[in-house]
């Protein structure tokens with residue numbers, strides 16, 4: 330046996346699980362196909378609930394926070410934008426290459442082993458799981474798929490995919506676009522209405538601006554909308570590298586089986602309204618760690634169903650509602666920007682998405698009638 334637990338994928342989900350398990354004395358092996366640090370298309374925005382996972386005193390000092398942002402601009406198409414300063418906890422921005430690297434470093438410092446290799450197939454043997462890679466076969470009692478949207482672990486067990494949104498993102502260097510850098514220096518810009526569902530973003534990092542667009546649409550429609558977003562910002566998209574990636578949302582129907590389970594994007598755990606996935610990657614790793622240590626991985630899916638799936642379902646309803654009438658919501662919010670405080674409460678995990686339907690939606694509709 331090479332380890333008690335093999336984790337396929339060294340992103341936030343895999344690294345955070347490896348850290349938890351290694352600290353509890355579980356022999357853990359992470360198999361990651363890329364040499365880290367590596368680029369991952371991601372805005373790198375951390376909500377308070379993600380930060381709270383990492384706030385332990387031996388972890389937080391090692392987390393490379395790039396910026397802390399409290400100023401926002403919400404735009405709908407070419408209508409006048411809504412500026413907003415949030416007085417609660419800021420949104421922390423990270424560079425995913427550094428963030429993922431730091432988490433993996435913590436895992437290996439805690440005792441997890443890391444091997445750089447590409448996993449081709451996972452299969453169940455007699456009381457053992459076999460993981461075939463380009464560097465030979467590894468064996469363990471349990472295998473965890475933390476291998477992102479295209480999970481080879483999920484495909485090995487022929488699990489049906491769930492719902493995916495798509496996104497493009499580019500890193501725009503600040504020194505080449507000083508005017509743009511000045512405009513977005515200290516604020517997060519979010520724009521709806523470029524496509525029926527989804528939104529565009531500009532996140533300011535120290536070395537550049539992460540500019541992206543995510544949507545239910547994909548292919549040429551999304552590409553056309555993204556390049557026109559960049560052009561409108563004054564960026565020559567032909568001169569920068571653009572990365573495309575899926576955002577698997579809403580949760581998979583099956584997330585575990587005999588001696589395997591799936592975390593983060595491999596389990597389709599990104600939240601559909603904002604596309605936030607880092608928190609869900611970290612939190613699913615924590616739930617998985619408690620199940621693996623007790624040898625009760627059958628409980629993992631019920632923990633997800635109790636804690637995470639209801640929120641993802643409500644967020645999906647919100648996404649459908651906003652996606653259907655973005656102009657209407659923009660005008661309603663513009664008439665009462667204080668309502669944005671409530672959005673931050675959802676995002677930071679201080680209020681449930683469910684409460685939007687119960688409390689905020691009726692308020693918005695009243696505002697319209699007033």
Ligand SMILES: Cc1cc2nc3c(=O)[nH]c(=O)nc-3n(C[C@H](O)[C@H](O)[C@H](O)COP(=O)(O)OP(=O)(O)OC[C@H]3O[C@@H](n4cnc5c(N)ncnc54)[C@H](O)[C@@H]3O)c2cc1C
Nearest residue numbers: 338340341342362371372373374448476477593594606607
């Ligand atoms: C454009 C974009 C912007 C986003 N912005 C945000 C944001 O601002 N905030 C937020 O919270 N979320 C954001 N997300 C979502 C977030 O990026 C993901 O939810 C998060 O990365 C999930 O982490 P993970 O560890 O599950 O998967 P990943 O980060 O995808 O990590 C999977 C790892 O597995 C490895 N791997 C894959 N296949 C194999 C294999 N066969 N063998 C070995 N290794 C393998 C990969 O190399 C990778 O390192 C964004 C997503 C996109 C696409």
